[in-house]
Amino acid sequence: MQTVLKADNIKVQYGGLIAVNNVSLSLTKGQVLGLIGPNGAGKSTLFNAITGFTPVASGKVTFLDKDVTRLPPYVRTRNGMGRTFQTERPYEDLTVLENVLVAAFLKNPKRKDAERVALSSLEKVGLLDRANQLSSDLNLARLRRLELAKALALEPQVLFLDEIMAGLNPPALKEMITFVRTLTATGMSIVMVEHIMEAIIQLADHVVVLASGNKIAEGSARDVINDEKVIEAYLGTD
Incomplete structure (x- = not known):
């Protein structure tokens, strides 16, 4: 292995x-x-x-x-490498999707590609239906899922x-x-x-x-x- x-x-x-x-x-x-x-x-x-x-x-x-x-x-x-953090620090004035896009752009400079990766990451953590919601409106459980989606959007090994x-x-x-x-x-x-x-x-x-x-x-x-x-x-x- x-x-x-x-x-x-x-x-x-x-x-x-x-x-x-x-x-x-x-x-x-x-x-x-x-x-x-x-x-x-x-x-x-x-x-x-x-x-x-x-x-x-x-x-x-x-x-x-x-x-x-x-x-x-x-x-x-x-x-x-992709990681989450103990303390959630989302961009509160951005939507859930926009938060994940920030991470996705690191490896996908084209908007279309970054959005595809971001939406896929949100789907994996069950937040796709919250994509257009402000991150400041999320409860703790959903903030943790947002952290995970951001890490996944980095397409980590x-x-x-x-x-x-x-x-x-x-x-x-x-x-x-x-x-x-x-x-x-x-x-x-x-x-x-x-x-x-x-x-x-x-x-x-x-x-x-x-x-x-x-x-x-x-x-x-x-x-x-x-x-x-x-x-x-x-x-x-x-």
């Missing part, structure tokens, strides 16, 4: 604080990799280092056989989902899991940072667990949630 993403010994340091300590992971084509851990574990920092939003002190990120460690985020995006399930009520969570599962059925490679274990168990083929910036376990979702080191990291010791 082709390896599409590899992070080797990634270290992120802020002064004397080591936020990510020599963590390695890899992703194969069509795989869903879950990245979990308690608050402050370093998940989002590692995620941002891989996607180019946080500089690394040492280590290497290889994407589609290219060293992208020092490349800025927009170049990584052009090369095939690997999709990075940053806590896209957080805060959703049970029906909205079920819908989002269904949307992501539909993407995996097409062979999309996905890295997801997530606190919602239901989503990890249902979607992830492989899980990496961080605690205090260190990788403490990896394996199937069922295996890692029963790992003593993982239980201790989440619940502490007596």
Whole structure:
């Protein structure tokens, strides 16, 4: 199976604080990799280092056989990375379609092509009927779907989902899991940072667990949630 993403010994340091300590992971084509851990574990920092939003002190990120460690985020995006963000920041004075068009134009400078990609992305996340609605009128669940549509409009080789399930009520969570599962059925490679274990168990083929910036376990979702080191990291010791 082709390896599409590899992070080797990634270290992120802020002064004397080591936020990510020599963590390695890899992703194969069509795989869903879950990245979990308690608050402050370093998940989002590692995620941002891989996607180019946080500089690394040492280590290497290889994407589609290219060293992208020092490349800025927009170049990584052009090369095939697409990501969502924890905090939704839509252009509130633009429609849902116009928000997605902003992303689609990155790889499709012609309006006709960009609109085709944007509409397809909205259809995949169930927002096609909201295309002409202002994004400021969307509720949380639909804003999360808009984030996903914007990432899909980048036509990524690997999709990075940053806590896209957080805060959703049970029906909205079920819908989002269904949307992501539909993407995996097409062979999309996905890295997801997530606190919602239901989503990890249902979607992830492989899980990496961080605690205090260190990788403490990896394996199937069922295996890692029963790992003593993982239980201790989440619940502490007596």
